[in-house]
Amino acid sequence: QVQLQESGPGLVKPSETLSLTCTVSGGSVRSYYWNWLRQTPGKGLEWIAYIYYSGSTNYNPSLKSRVTISVDTSKNQFSLNLTSVTAADTAVYYCATSRNSYGSLFLDFWGQGTLVTVSS
């Protein structure tokens, strides 16, 4: 069974870059899609982006100008960079895998989530 673990700073200053890494165990990043999502009490669950192991990416248009997602197959990890953060980017960030079956892309394994607070 695939397991995912997010890591990165829990506190980021406004205007700086939020960087998170997701380490995958029990499976290889050389398959499936690898996602970042976030959750806030106000906006709920928000999908940020995914990357396929080949490097192809798909971004939420509302965040696309500030987001970069990448995969490191040698370390079995994938990463998120979100630039120019503001308090509105304060959220619990999740990494998750997704697969496609019967015409639906679904998120079948999730990390435990990591709270990132944007504050000076």
Place this chain on the structure above:
Amino acid sequence: DIQMTQSPSSLSASVGDRVTMTCRASQNIRSSLNWYQQKPGKAPKLLIYAVSSLQSGVPSRFSGGGSGTDFTLTISSLQPEDFATYYCQQSYSTPQTFGQGTKVEIK
């Protein structure tokens, strides 16, 4: 963006009750509809994908249905561990979007 609207936003039910919640998409999303369960402080857990396919390990009391724009999640006999918040998600078009959730509480 496709808007996903869940109803009700919360419901109270007793153990053993049959519970049904709905999810409406702002446009036709074909079969690209998934359901998740989330408990406080935990990540969402996949229950149903592609409208009605049960994820491995999920009890058969959970079932999904619907088509096009209107979808349902039914719990046939509510168990104590089912008290949680349930979210629908569409993956038909970018960005993938979620409903605001239905919270199932103990009556």
